Amino acid sequence: MIHKLIDYIELYTALSVAEKEDLKELVEIRQFEKHAVIFREGQISTDIYFVLEGCVRLFYDVDGTDKTAFFYTEGQFICAGESYTFSKPAAENYEVLENSTLCIFSKKTIEKLMQRSIAFENIARIAVENELLTAQRIIASFVTQSAEERYTDLLKNQGELFLRVPQHYIATFLGVSPETLSRIKQRVTRR
Amino acid sequence: MIHKLIDYIELYTALSVAEKEDLKELVEIRQFEKHAVIFREGQISTDIYFVLEGCVRLFYDVDGTDKTAFFYTEGQFICAGESYTFSKPAAENYEVLENSTLCIFSKKTIEKLMQRSIAFENIARIAVENELLTAQRIIASFVTQSAEERYTDLLKNQGELFLRVPQHYIATFLGVSPETLSRIKQRVTRR
DNA sequence: GTGATTTCTTGACGATCGTCAAGGAGATGT
DNA sequence: ACATCTCCTTGACGATCGTCAAGAAATCAC
Numbered sequence: 001m002i003h004k005l006i007d008y009i010e011l012y013t014a015l016s017v018a019e020k021e022d023l024k025e026l027v028e029i030r031q032f033e034k035h036a037v038i039f040r041e042g043q044i045s046t047d048i049y050f051v052l053e054g055c056v057r058l059f060y061d062v063d064g065t066d067k068t069a070f071f072y073t074e075g076q077f078i079c080a081g082e083s084y085t086f087s088k089p090a091a092e093n094y095e096v097l098e099n100s101t102l103c104i105f106s107k108k109t110i111e112k113l114m115q116r117s118i119a120f121e122n123i124a125r126i127a128v129e130n131e132l133l134t135a136q137r138i139i140a141s142f143v144t145q146s147a148e149e150r151y152t153d154l155l156k157n158q159g160e161l162f163l164r165v166p167q168h169y170i171a172t173f174l175g176v177s178p179e180t181l182s183r184i185k186q187r188v189t190r191r
Numbered sequence: 192m193i194h195k196l197i198d199y200i201e202l203y204t205a206l207s208v209a210e211k212e213d214l215k216e217l218v219e220i221r222q223f224e225k226h227a228v229i230f231r232e233g234q235i236s237t238d239i240y241f242v243l244e245g246c247v248r249l250f251y252d253v254d255g256t257d258k259t260a261f262f263y264t265e266g267q268f269i270c271a272g273e274s275y276t277f278s279k280p281a282a283e284n285y286e287v288l289e290n291s292t293l294c295i296f297s298k299k300t301i302e303k304l305m306q307r308s309i310a311f312e313n314i315a316r317i318a319v320e321n322e323l324l325t326a327q328r329i330i331a332s333f334v335t336q337s338a339e340e341r342y343t344d345l346l347k348n349q350g351e352l353f354l355r356v357p358q359h360y361i362a363t364f365l366g367v368s369p370e371t372l373s374r375i376k377q378r379v380t381r382r
Numbered sequence: 383g384t385g386a387t388t389t390c391t392t393g394a395c396g397a398t399c400g401t402c403a404a405g406g407a408g409a410t411g412t
Numbered sequence: 413a414c415a416t417c418t419c420c421t422t423g424a425c426g427a428t429c430g431t432c433a434a435g436a437a438a439t440c441a442c
Binding site for chain 2: 418419420421422430
């Protein structure tokens, strides 16, 4: 299963035999069942996750209602940034939406990997940069587009999400209520 | 003037004498007048900027209307990420809102700095990570808060912005039209 | 397969929003 | 000081949105 992680990494950087061995030795792989919460608000995050198979959502609990802010699928790193970097309680939750297989990188594992090879530092840097680009695209979409435009763009660019994920989660990701997304769909398909 | 850059950097990492000399030698400092556009959409970005004094906004031109997505003030790095990393035309513009003093790091300068000391790599990493945290906070605010809540939070956390920046720019940053921000202000102060 | 649970849709209604337009206030330049 | 320009406010109106509630559809568990 770890070979999948290696495959994803080698999309960016080739790894030496020793580096691959390091990963096999240090990285934990764990299965999560649908609906499992891998990380809950209030906890202090000491791990970074990587999605090998499946799908995870980031959500906030706002006065008892559920607001999902992001979906992570195969090939993406998951990190509760604020909590991880400052060792303070997280404000967000992460829930597995399908039976999923994740890599778990503990802080110690990451330290060891960084020490053993600069390749792992580069990978970390690229991962963070990619996340930043994604985040900035999302902000741009909130500032420059209507909810309807965000919906049609998501359909075009990540249409698979609609097949994998309940729509009311996608609704809040787009910044609207589930009822509104239902009506936007109706409005759009009627054209 | 370069000492200001050094002061900001040393909030995170102490610099050796040699490293400070590297910065003095390689980093360009330039003055920009209010309303100057330091970078326009369609251009390919080869520089990273750092705000020593003043204020810059990132904005998109959407069908002729202006949507500002972010404000950069003293101590922040400015980088047109997509354009810089993939050498493709940028979709966004950067405009100076006050007479400002910026550092300019060309790609070559950055390469040289990275070669000369690992400290500069660490600084780059921390800067990117900070930007990511900020971006994720903004996304969370769009997903979990109303426009009015985003307004009151901005007032509490970055109230100086309202003294430095025209309100119609802040409006689109909050995701609403200038008229709506005006009415939100009225609504809020009436309580 | 049947019942239970979850998810999606639809209706109604009040709140909020964007847009167009006009007017006023403040800053700027000469 | 005056005219100009930019920015902010206010009004009106139609569009969109959130919420509450009910019902339909799909999914899940046994």
